[in-house]
Amino acid sequence: MKSLLKKELSFYLNNPLGYIVIILFAVFANFMFVKDIFVVGSASMRPFFDILPWLLMIFIPALTMRMISEEKRTNTMEVLLSLPVSETQIVVSKFIAVWILTLIGFVLTLGLPISMYVLTGQVGGRIYLPEVFVGYLGELLLAASFIAISLFYSSLTKNQILAFLASVITIFFLIIFSTDFVAGVLPPVLQSVLNYLSPIVQLSNFVKGVIDIRSIFYFLSFTALFLFLTVVDLERRN
Amino acid sequence: MITVKNVTKQFGKTQAVNDVSFTAQKGEIIGFLGPNGAGKTTTMRLILGLIRPTQGEVLVNRLDPLAHRMETLQHIGYLPENNPLYGEMKVREYLSFVAEIKGVSNEEDVSTVIGQVDISEKAQAKIEELSRGYRQRVGLAAALLGNPHILILDEPTSGLDPIEQEKIKNLIKKTAKNKIIIFSTHILSEVEDIATRLVIVSRGTVVYDGDKPKRKGGVEKLFKKLVV
Structure with missing residues (x-):
C-alpha cells in the first residue's frame, strides 16, 4: 500500500494542480478569517472553524474528483486491478493521500492561531490552545468524511466534473441540514433526524473544544461507510 | 494451468462470449485469433478475474481468479489492449x-x-x-x-511498425520457456511465427482449438475458412 500511497501523493506533489488547490485553500481560509477578525471583537478561532466546512466543500471534491474517475476513463484502473493489490488497498491509499494533502492545507493555516496566541498574550487574555487543537481535530475528521463521499462519487463516474458536482451538492445538503432555514421548512421529526446526520452539528462540540466520543464515532462510521461503498463499486465485476 | 470451461459472458443483451472452453498448459504459446468483437479481450479479462462470467468456470492454477484474486494475479503478467x-x-x-x-x-x-x-x-x-x-x-x-508463469498479452504488437513488431515477437519467443503465453493479434503471420497452438474465436464461440498448421500461410487459410 506504501507504493500506492507514494504514487497518489507524487501525482499531486509533482503537478501544479496539487499546489494550486492547497495554496488557494490556505489563502481563502486565512483571508476569510482575517477579514472579520476585528469585527468579531473576540479572540477565538471559532469563526475560522465555522468557515472551514464551506471551504472544504469545494476544495476536497476538487482534489478527489479525478482519483478514481480518471483511472476508469484512461483504463489504468484495469492495470491496477490486474496487479496483486486489493480494492481496499487502492481506495484506502487514495483516501490517505487526499487526507494528507488536506492536512498540509491545515498546516498552512496554523499562522492564525499562533499569531492570535502571541497577540492576545500581549493584552493578557491568551486564547486557549487545547480548544484550538480540538477544533483542528474535528475539522480533520470532517475532512475525512468529505473525502470518503467524494471518492465514492469519483468511483461512480468516468466524468471528473460530474463527480465534483455530485460531491459538492451532497456535502452542501449535509451542511445545510443543520441550518435554521431547513429547520423552518421541515417537520420537527425529520428535522431532528437530519440535524443528527449533519456533520456540522457533530463538529460543533469540537469547535467548542469538547472531544465528543459520539461525534468521533459518527465521523469514523460515516467515513468507513463511504469508503466501503467505494470498495464495493470497484469490486463489481460486471 | 488455465482452464476455461463453458464460459458465457453477457453484457446486458449482448453476448460477448458464448460457451467458450479451452485449456492452456505450461510451455504453450497460444495465438488467440478472431475478428473485432469476437470475444478475445473479454475472455482474457475473464481469465484475469477482471469480470465475472455469467455462466461457466475459469480456473488459474486450479483457483478461481475472482475468489483468489491475489494468489492468481501473483502469477500473471498482463498487457491490456491499448x-x-x-x-x-x-x-x-x-x-x-x-x-x-x-x-x-x-x-x-x-x-x-x-x-x-x-x-x-x-x-x-x-x-x-x-x-x-x-x-x-x-x-x-x-x-x-x-x-x-502466465503472460496474457492483448494485441501486443498493435499499431507498431514492422521493426518494433519483430522486436516484440522475438521478446515473446525468448521469454516463453516454461510459461503459458496467451496473446491476441490480428496479424496472422505473427501467429505463424510465435504460437505453438491456435484458438480461433468468432462471434463469442471457439471455432478452432488445436495445433498450428505446419504449412506457410496455413494459419491465414484456416482463419479465412472458419471466420471470413
Missing part, C-alpha cells in the same frame, strides 16, 4: 511502482526487464513523451516483472 499507462510517471518510476506491488522490490529486477525490452535509454523519460513503440515495450516490461 496499453494504458500513467503518463505522468517516468519509465523506471512506473516499473519500480509495479515491481513493489508485485513484491519484486529488487531494483536489479527492474533493470533486468528494462534491458530485456531494450528501453534503457528511455528509463528516465516521462511515459507520456514516449512513442507508441516504446510505450508498448514499457507495458510489456511491466507484465514481465516478477517473472510470472
Whole structure:
C-alpha cells in the first residue's frame, strides 16, 4: 500500500494542480478569517472553524474528483486491478493521500492561531490552545468524511466534473441540514433526524473544544461507510 | 494451468462470449485469433478475474481468479489492449511502482526487464513523451516483472511498425520457456511465427482449438475458412 500511497501523493506533489488547490485553500481560509477578525471583537478561532466546512466543500471534491474517475476513463484502473493489490488497498491509499494533502492545507493555516496566541498574550487574555487543537481535530475528521463521499462519487463516474458536482451538492445538503432555514421548512421529526446526520452539528462540540466520543464515532462510521461503498463499486465485476 | 470451461459472458443483451472452453498448459504459446468483437479481450479479462462470467468456470492454477484474486494475479503478467499507462510517471518510476506491488522490490529486477525490452535509454523519460513503440515495450516490461508463469498479452504488437513488431515477437519467443503465453493479434503471420497452438474465436464461440498448421500461410487459410 506504501507504493500506492507514494504514487497518489507524487501525482499531486509533482503537478501544479496539487499546489494550486492547497495554496488557494490556505489563502481563502486565512483571508476569510482575517477579514472579520476585528469585527468579531473576540479572540477565538471559532469563526475560522465555522468557515472551514464551506471551504472544504469545494476544495476536497476538487482534489478527489479525478482519483478514481480518471483511472476508469484512461483504463489504468484495469492495470491496477490486474496487479496483486486489493480494492481496499487502492481506495484506502487514495483516501490517505487526499487526507494528507488536506492536512498540509491545515498546516498552512496554523499562522492564525499562533499569531492570535502571541497577540492576545500581549493584552493578557491568551486564547486557549487545547480548544484550538480540538477544533483542528474535528475539522480533520470532517475532512475525512468529505473525502470518503467524494471518492465514492469519483468511483461512480468516468466524468471528473460530474463527480465534483455530485460531491459538492451532497456535502452542501449535509451542511445545510443543520441550518435554521431547513429547520423552518421541515417537520420537527425529520428535522431532528437530519440535524443528527449533519456533520456540522457533530463538529460543533469540537469547535467548542469538547472531544465528543459520539461525534468521533459518527465521523469514523460515516467515513468507513463511504469508503466501503467505494470498495464495493470497484469490486463489481460486471 | 488455465482452464476455461463453458464460459458465457453477457453484457446486458449482448453476448460477448458464448460457451467458450479451452485449456492452456505450461510451455504453450497460444495465438488467440478472431475478428473485432469476437470475444478475445473479454475472455482474457475473464481469465484475469477482471469480470465475472455469467455462466461457466475459469480456473488459474486450479483457483478461481475472482475468489483468489491475489494468489492468481501473483502469477500473471498482463498487457491490456491499448496499453494504458500513467503518463505522468517516468519509465523506471512506473516499473519500480509495479515491481513493489508485485513484491519484486529488487531494483536489479527492474533493470533486468528494462534491458530485456531494450528501453534503457528511455528509463528516465516521462511515459507520456514516449512513442507508441516504446510505450508498448514499457507495458510489456511491466507484465514481465516478477517473472510470472502466465503472460496474457492483448494485441501486443498493435499499431507498431514492422521493426518494433519483430522486436516484440522475438521478446515473446525468448521469454516463453516454461510459461503459458496467451496473446491476441490480428496479424496472422505473427501467429505463424510465435504460437505453438491456435484458438480461433468468432462471434463469442471457439471455432478452432488445436495445433498450428505446419504449412506457410496455413494459419491465414484456416482463419479465412472458419471466420471470413
